[in-house]
Structure formats: C-alpha cells, structure tokens
Amino acid sequence: MGPTETVRDLAEPVCAADGVELVDVELGGGVLTVTVDREGGLDLDTISGLTRRISRLLDDSDPVPGRYTLEVSTPGLERKLRTPDHFRRAVGELVTVRTVAGTEAGRRLRGPLVAADDDTITIGPDPDGSGGPDAPDRTVRHDQVERARTVFEWGPTPKQGGKTSPSSRKKAAKP
Template identity: 45%
Template sequence: MADSTETMLDNSTLDNSTLSKVRTLVMPIVTDLHLDLYDLEFRGGTLRITLDTPPGSPGGVDLDQLALATRLIGREFDHADPVPGHYTLEVTSPGVERTLRTPAHFQRELGKTVAIRLRDTAGDARRLQGVLSAADEHGATLLLDTPGPDGATERVVPYHLIDRARTVFVWGPAPKPGGPKKSAAGTKKPADAKKPSAPPSRKEHS
C-alpha cells in the first residue's frame, strides 16, 4: 500500500529520524490491513496516525479497522519504544474534509474543491479556493472559484508557499427556483455524508 506521508508541510515536533522509525514500524501493519498510511503527525503530546483506504475504494476506514490497527501498532510501539517520553497514540481516518500536507495528498484529490491558505500574504489574496486540476511534486494547480485581482481563473501554487490546505465538502447543486419541493424524510444526502469518519482510537504510552 502507498505511503503518502513524505512530508511537504511538516509541522510536527519530532525529528526526522524518529518519524522514520515510526513509519517503518507502522507500514507493515497498515499494508497487512490493506490500508494506506495517509498522514503521520506529532503535536501537543499526541502522535496521530491517519489511515485511509486505497484510492478508488468504495468506502472509508471503519471503527473495527481503527481499533485493530490501534492494538497492533500499540503492541509494536510497546516493544520497540520509538518515541521518547509520555504521549498519546491516536489512530484515525481523514474524514470528509481532508488535510492536504504532501504532494501525494494533492494528487489523490484531483477534481475536488480545495481551500488553501498561503504563507506571508496579506489580505484576501492569502486565501484561495477552487477545483484542484493538477498536482505534481512541486505544486498544485487550482481552477479558481473567484478570479484573482488580475482576472486569472487558474493559479499554480508551489507547495512551499502553502500554510494550510484541505478539501472542501460540496453538496449537490441547489434545486432550481420553482422546482418541486422534497420533504425532509425524502431528502437524500450524498454517500460520503451518510458515513462520517470513524472517531479516532487512542492509547496512552509512557
């Protein structure tokens, strides 16, 4: 399974050597469970491991998979002790609106609406939103919802300029004015909205 955690927007407080040890321990477990290691982050005393189903899979990660992954990873960490000190291990899934931190994250979300906040840019120009039309190892291309000050409808954003990025959940098109109304009981939500992401599974380590 793919490892998409080679970090582009690395805001963790663990050194690269420790992150590499954690990744090495986690990857065989994730592969055996037929899942992807979507992200790896250490913040505020919590080691957050985000798992996802492979691209193109019909469903997301469920509670049973998260619980099993937490047990297996926790047991491996108890033996290898890759992270010094006390911390909380949290195994979770990305959710409907996904944080984008690596080139692989952007590449697997092509065609979706994303919101980007840029670094060191004042005013409205700091925030961009549009459809992700392309992504490579260096940057992402957006078809902007709102044209820029120069009238441009497309923008290429290098990754090093991005402070934060995430996908934006978009509901289906609004009904046309004067069209037939649906009762609340007859209203259907998109498939993604029926199954919210499973809550994270946690384990304390010391």
C-alpha cells in the same frame, strides 16, 4: 530521524499487511495521530486491529519521548493535504490553501483542485468567489503551501414532499 518518521517506518508494514495506506503521522499536544485510508473506506474492526498492532510496536520500540495518546483514524471528509500524493488524490475536489507570504497567486486560495504534480498544484476559480467562473486558474509550488485541506460542502436539504398542512387540507375539502 525524528519520532514521526520512526513511527511511519514502524506502522507502514502493519498497514500494508491489511491493505491499508498510511496517509500521515502527526505528533502534537500529546497526541500521536496515525491517519490511514483504503479505497472504499475502513470499518471500525480494521481500525481497532491496526490500533492494537501499532500500539504494541510503539510500546516495544518507544520512538516517542514522554507520554502521548495514540489515535488511529481515517482522513474524514475534510482532510489535510501535505504531500504531492495527497494533492494528486484530491484533484477534482474543492480545496482551501494558505500560502506563504508574497506568493503571486495570493495568500488564501479556494477552489477546485484542477491539477497536481510533484512540483505544483493548480486551483480553479472559487465557485462562490467574486472572480466568477471566468477567473484564471492559480498555480502554486508545493514549497509555497503553508496549509491545505479539502472542503466538504453540504448540498441543499431536500424539501419535504407530499405533506400538506392541516389548514391546506381543509381548504381543499371545501366546495
């Protein structure tokens, strides 16, 4: 068992005790990232408490060789998708997927995630793409996915309402 699996095994009960789901554990570049989430989101106090308890467990068992920084955070607006459960939770959201070379559906896919199960994901047509809304859905096996994440799109900025420029007020006041 590698360090990330050991950390997952240690951290999962701590998270569960707070009603928090352990989403992912990553180790890279001297940073151990523990990603957690809960329906309705998490507040800073909960994340701080989890960080302290997980840090104590890691200090006691020392599963990660060398020096590292522990980072406990939520997935955020744009989150990585790695497991079938991650994909199932993201159904209905806009995603980007990079597949392994030679995948029939294409190398880079973007569109709404319309379905996900234990074996495959299905991505609808890209709303901004050249295929248009009538383009076919693309289905990819999980083992063909190199990287995937959700995409957050900012909506249009609301126009300032009710304000007029000084010059337009002068024009309106002249008879």
